[in-house]
Amino acid sequence: MGMRKVAIVGAGITKFVRRAQETGKELSWQASKMALESCDLTLDDIDMVTLGTAPDAFDGVHMKGEYLADGAGAIGKPYMRHYVGGGTGVFSPIHGWFHVASGMADICLVVAEEKMSSCHPHPQGAFLTIFDHTTEQPLMPTLIWIFALEMHRYMETYGISKADIAQVSVKNKRNAMDHPSAQVAGNITVEDVLSSETLCWPVNRLDISPASDGAAAIVIASERVARRLTDKPVWIDGIGHSIDTAYWATRDLSYPRYVETAARMAYDMAGIKEPDKEIHIAEPYDPFDYKELHHMEGLMLCPRGKAAQLTADGITARDGNMPICPSGGALGVGNPIAATGLMKIIEIFLQLRGEAGKRQVPGNPRCGLAQAWGDLMQMGTVVVMRS
């Protein structure tokens, strides 16, 4: 469609922690500086900057994009902030892609930041105002409710048990033991998940990712520049994003159609016909363990209702045929919302370059994807990458 090829050439990330000493601005600076250093660039080389960060209510800072601009290296440059709830971090490279693919920029710094710990007593409270102010907020809902509602519907539709789903948390927290940014890595069992505190049945404490502070950044470049900067560019071959209605209670909660729509857009662009065969490795968004399964199905990596069986069979393990969340995901590395999505992009970037260290999946993967999802269970963002 007349667009230029775009590659990821560098990456940076902070540790993900429950409460960071650094401000969001300082975290953004740390991740951005590392991303530039990783590909031997300086800020002078950057044509423009995009930044992803989720609700202003977490930080209690209005105009968060403007506040963070200094840390993201944006001063004096074209700069845009994007925000699509939990889908933000995978929208970040898409937003950067627009500018490089269109020819507006040759090199774009893409930054994602979240500092959730500023909101007390718990950032969950900031989520109250995402619900409809008249028909839902008076019932005092929390996001955990609607995850529990969706998980229950998913379990009921396909006959999946809590233990089936808990395997995802076990796998991801173990994978995260090899990730240097990890906040809640651990060697736990399905029984640990099932016996952890019940928050909103069927959701237990260990079914959920934590609240986190952290930042991540990547550098993306046009083909000509990318080939000059690195001999291992990772190409953004497909992007997709799609939103469903905010009338979330009117949807089929057992299947994320908005993820499928986004995935089809990305697959069409990347020329992928059989995602379950052509995608070697994937980082779907896993803020809750069932969401990894839900999203694998929406991404058409397996038939509906079958993702739990793939997990039980070890197919999605790091050494399985289709490694899912080899980073450790939101469940293991942590979940500073926008930064999590970009962490997943970075994991695929490193995996496709063979640079994931102890997390490296075997078999020389050549094609991977990262996906995120957000808002009132309505936004899907997908990026397909190839080495």
Place this chain on the structure above:
Amino acid sequence: MKLEDFELGGTQLKASDFKTGKVLTTEWKPDLKYAWDNGVAIGRYLAEFKEGRIIARVCHKCDRIMLPPRMFCELCFRPTDEWMYVKDTGVINTFSIAKVNWDASRRGPKEPPLLPAVIEIDGASEGMGIMHMLGEADPKDFKIGMKVKAVWKKPEDRTGAITDILYFKPVAAGTEDKNKGRPEGRGKEVR
């Protein structure tokens, strides 16, 4: 590049860092209030709640009977066409047994769990659910697919709010007869 070759930023703070004054913080507790206008569609919807009725809005192009009601159809992108009463009964699409409050604080040991649910309202198009609460039965007795009915506040206590329905309770066997014989998916049309 390998992540392991970099010294990653992000410094985890401990509770003791605050106690010992190693880290200083600044606090602000906003005291803001919002008054949200209910709008045209939801204004009528809640006015009907005050009368103990649920009203939907119909789009003649896609033939959906929509809850919550809306003055425009987001799919056809045209004005919706008419109001239609639906029933105050429905089917549980899904539910949870919640032991946390909106701010993630835990329910006290003597506080019963909250039972949020998605209820597909009878008479609206298939799948048209609303979020509301369940009540009046033991949490373990609720099942997906169970028929439930709204329990309304007393008329004098209603304010035209979503909370004019206290919760939905299981429909006792034998009390469903009054709805029999009505065409499925259709309520009574009104102007």
